[in-house]
Amino acid sequence: MSVASVPGRENSAPGTFSKRLKNLTSSYIFRVIIQGLITIWAVTTFTFVLVRLLPGNPVDIRIDQLQNQGYTYEEAVRQAAGLYSFDPDEPIFSQYLRYISNLARGDLGVSITSAGTPVAAQIMRFLPWTLISVGSALVISFSLGILIGAMMAYWRGGILDNVVTALASILSGIPDYVIAIVIILIGGLQLKLFNVGEMRGGVDPGVQGFTVEYVASVIKHAILPVTTYVLATVGTWILSMKSSTISTLGEDYIHVAKARGLPERRILIAYVGRNAMLPLVTRLAISIGFVLGGSVIVETFFEYPGLGLQLSRAVASRDYTTMQGIFLVISIAVIASNILSDLLIGWLDPRVSLEDK
């Protein structure tokens, strides 16, 4: 027993290394991360199968097209291989290995429609816009939801509660693109609050450099998508914060805190608020992953130059490598945020990681 506790000598005592290994593998953090890695591997394999192996996959279609244009089969395969940067003589399994190792180095291939542009560079160009718009919308709607939801739960049954509950359930029931169209039609065309044509794009053309003017222009263009995202998501945050707070208010430790005569403010912040926020914080972590995907439809409607718009354009023009790259980046972001949320809840709420064993 004493040998095992001396650091650096784990291997000398039989059984202790495997015991440590077992401890490691059965630990909550390890399992969460391994599961996430397996999912990432599955998604990458899935996209590879989708583009290369499925019947009617783009490579075969391209070869067919080239053959119809008068190329021999050999030439057509060479051309298609050049386009999708794979070696046609290689067996499919080593092609797969090469694809995975390219991905690991951050090489997502070259765009098909705009030849010569690496997909990774394209993604880097569009990523900031999505991060700005959806990220700030997420922060705004989460903070609003927490505040309003907690207030409603505290003064439940009042006018605020009834009005906001009705509003929030209506908002949470409406799809985001409906809100986007209503904003465009009512705000832009009927009330003439803004000019729809001018609000397209991420920034006014001609504004260069990182100046006050530039930032103002960015904010101006982000307002519409951000408003849409906030309206589409705030209802859900409000309602879940409200129900979470109400159930926390009924817990025994709140009664005990009251009985101990703690000040009301301290109970609300330290006892109710922190515990009620637990389930919401994990959901916030999950939502972070969906930031990258943005909303394809909303970005398309406002012609906001984010990843979502780029994805829908790539799909429309059948630019498979770009599509594959963006889809991979979005999926990996979601998986990573799932891992984050699992780790976060394990850290914030020790009951979870203990229970799972």
Added chain:
Amino acid sequence: MVGFDTIATPVGLLIGIICGFVPLGIGIYYRHLRPGIMGFFACTVSGFACGFFGGIPMILLSTSVVVSYIYVNRQDPFTSRKSIDEVDFAETNTEFVLRQTAAFGRTLRAMSYGILRNKGGFIGFVGILFFLVLTTFGPLFIEYEGQPRMDRRVPGAMTLFQMPSSEHILGLDFQGRDVLSHIVYGGQTLIITAIETGLMATAIAVVFGSLAALLGGFVDQLLSALSNFILTIPQFPLLLVLASILDFDSHFMLAVLLAALSWPALMRAVRAQVLSLKARDYVEAAITLDLGMAHIILREVFPNMVSYIAINFIFAIRGAMYALVGLVILGMVPLREPDWGIMIWNARSRGAFYNPDAVMMALAPIMAIALFQLSLILFTRSLEEIFNPRLRSGL
């Protein structure tokens, strides 16, 4: 649905009236006129809407409601006022069927009160009913306008768009066609595809969830891993990518695909629910009493999950509708008019977002979709009251 026509036809009306005579006749014979007449109308309407597919199930439903009013259990010591020793609990097959039918009718009556009890849920129910009536009975009164109507151009106008008028309640679209006719005809495929998706997703979820919970071990791990995998893939981007590779020509295939992507959330919930129900006292008691697998599943486990499953069925419909309309709006599905999503796509590509006169063409389908989804959400509040045996008061 495949080979399932939901546009009202005169033949359907005839079928409905004929079906309606069954509950009406029973009601008149046994002097319970009110449920009989109500059953007659229910059969007529549903037969009118869906032909045999609506009429014959409605005969069963309405007749069992009528029977539940009429039926008196002769064996019941409280009704026959015999002493307990004189009561004979043996019953013939006919009596058994009658007793079960009456019990089913009573449950139906209790369920209909469940719809009325929750105010928000009732509004949602009315909303859903409104859209179903609109898509099935609307075509009787409004003719579909598929061809461009150049003759409707107002002298001096640049486009054929028109704002609402008394003649065209929702205005005209970019080809001078009546927007209302597109609203009436355009919802059907969308709603039916969404319902198909919901049914399939729910079925997959319930089967996989109970299998995972009951069998455990390897099956459980496999199904849980699969559901985790599907849950983590961002759905709409995946659909977009698939749209570029697969052919989304058939709505049924699209429904299958959507269902394949939307079962995991409910499956996890069903699994957890079955696991927890398995350990409940009353289920263990039923197992100890050896009441049979069918009884345990149908009478002890299922009633406790059915409201939850129904709510998730509605959510699945809603999600499917979101994805369907989204794909159409982006032009990823072959366009086939009439369809609410295609109306929006047309509105966008014909500049309705920049032309104040064209507002109705985009606003009408948007409102239809938003209202239908809202009704679905509101209706979920009633479902708890309808299906939860504890909340449902025994009539």
